Every structure is written in C-alpha cells, then in structure tokens.
Amino acid sequence: MKVTDKDVLKALGTVQDPDLKQDLVTLNMIKGIEISDTTISFTVELTTPACPLKEKIKNDCLAALEPIANGLEIKIEMSAQVTSTRGQSFTLPNVKNIIAVSSGKGGVGKSTVTANLAVALAKSGAEVGIIDADIFGPSIPTMFNCEYEQPEMVKEGDRNLIIPITQYGVKLVSIGFLTPKDNAIVWRGPMASSALKQFISDVKWGDLDYLLIDLPPGTSDIHLTLVQSVPVTGALIVTTPQKVAIADAKKGLSMFKLPQINVPVLGVIENMAYFTPEELPDNKYYLFGENGGRTLAEKEEVPFLGQIPIVQSIRESGDSGFPAVMKDGITEDAFMELSQSVARQIAIRNATQDKTNVVQMS
Secondary structure (H helix, E strand, O other): OOHHHHHHHHHHHHOOOOOOOOOOOOOOOEEEEEEEEOOEEEEEEEEEEOOOOOOHHHHHHHHHHHHHOOOOOOOOOEEEEOOOOOOOOOOOOOOOEEEEEEEEOOOOOOOHHHHHHHHHHHOOOOEEEEOOOOOOOOOHHHOOOOOOOOOEEEEOOOEEEEOOOOEEEEEEEEEHHHOOOOOOOOOHHHHHHHHHHHHHHHHHOEEEEEEEEEOOOOOOHHHHHHHHOOOEEEEEEEOOHHHHHHHHHHHHHHHOOOOOOOOOOOEEEEEEEEEOOOOOOOOOOOEEOOHHHHHHHHHHOEEEEEOOOOHHHHHHHHHHHOHHHHHHHHHHHHHHHHHHHHHHHHHHHHHOOOOOOOOOOO
C-alpha cells in the first residue's frame, strides 16, 4: 500500500516537541515532504539551531514512521528557524530576539558570560550581535581582541549608520570602539543613554537571531533607556553564588518583574560556581559558596540555566581576547550547554508568552 503525505503527517502528529508540549505538525515544524518509490524524506524545522533535543526529536520521528514506512528509507533533514514575538518593528526590524544580560553587582563575570554565550550561539549556526551597554566600563572590545578596531560608517538615505565590528562570527558595537582606549568616559546619565539609543537605532545590524545587550551593574538610566527604546524579549541574570552578589542579582531580577517594566526573566546563570583545577577535573572547590544562583532561581520561580566553573583558562581567554568557548575542555562544554539552555528558554518564551511592550514611563 502506497504511503501518502497524509499518512506521514498523521504519524508525525504523535511526535511532540519536548519543550513546547505540542506535536510537530501543529507547530508547523514539518516541511517539504517527498515520497518516492524508495524513500520518505522531509525537513524538521526546529525553533533554534542550538536545540539540545535535536537527536531526540529526530529519533522520535523515525520511531513514529517505522510502522507505516513499508520498507522505505526515511531521510530526515534537521534545520532551524529562530522564533520571535517581535513581528515587524520600526526599530531593529530584522532582529528576532533582544536579550538583556544583567547582574545587579559588578565583578560577577557578566561580560565574560555574554561574550562566550554569543560565540556559542554563533557556533551553533545562529546570527548573533552584542551591544556593549556598559558605557563607562566597556569590556567587550578587549574580550574579542579588537580594542584597537574602529567601525566604518555607511550612508543610507539621510542617515549615517555604524557598521558593527565582526569577530568570531559575532557583530559588535561598543563605546570602546569610538573613544581612545585609555580615556575615561566622563558623561552624565543622559549622554550615556543617548549613546545606547544610537547603538540601537544607528547601527547597520542586518538580520540577527539574537542581539545580546551587555548591561552595566545596577538598575540605572541605561536599563530604563533599553526597555523604553525596544521591546526586550527577555532578561538573563548573571550572579556568583556569593551572598552579596545574590542580594544585588535579586534586585536586578525584581526590576524586570516590575509591573510597569514586565520583561520576562529567562533565567539565572551562576558564574564562578566552583573552582576546578585543570589537572584535577573531578575536584570542585566552592570558593564563593554553593548553589546560591540555583536557590535564587527557585525562590523567584524562574529557570536555572546552568553553572559556569571558575578556571584559569577563562581568565586567560578574557585577557587574550580569544573566548574560552572556542577552546576544547570544560569551559567549552559549560558555555555550549548554557547556549542551548538559553536558546531553549527563548523558544519557550516566544511560544507561550505575549510580545513584550516598550515601557512607557514618565
């Protein structure tokens, strides 16, 4: 008996996306079914190229089709189309997801996490950009080994647009590219906010799946400017397990939860979770306390996205401008797993929650 497209869709209608809790057919993830005398072929279009459950979904599809295949070979191509709730927007119209990376407290490694997360997402096949919104202490140029680079300008209509620096597959904009390396930025808050607005609206970003905003410590003008300028898809909270860091991270998290701001918190990332000597990879020393980030996530009822160990190679990578996620070892594994968790939470957020609105505050 000949297998039809209808048979294939009926069988695949029993396969669920483990995160979105709906079947692949309802989610419109099955594309391009072709049936010949020897094969059944189709594409499964995932919600992110960083999907950690890619192989499980593929194997579930194979298992669902086996009873109806009648000896035909089953060929499945796995692709991805990053989801978005932004729709067509005048500001950053081709950016699917804007992600705020916040900490509350300085010195917890937020910029390190941002840099490595961006590179990890890019390695998975996503188009990624970073806005270094820490105007007074920009770290991104150093972490990407391009602190002496200067972006070019291009004129489009009556506007002059900045072309972002591209390094390791990530598009970058920072005040560090536009001012002398050793000069202090001595600006009042409105000037810093104006710089962030320019990074959002006067940069030729092109098509991006994820635009990460590396925010400064605290809950300041910059944070309010961001949520008043663009609808932010969600926020990531970076903290160490230390009590003093957790206290500030909680304040940063609560800011996004304020009713007048109402930006979804995608989860908590625990950086410097433990120290592991390179020669003793199974040993863990909890220098800054244990599971503080996990406990914060549980109390605030937000996802816990993962732990990043503190190892010498991460510090060396930050100084050399060659992100740790690009080197084999424990840090690559940790940041690749983190990127999968973040991409997963963004996909769940886009499937289950309404679009974030631009904040209107006086």
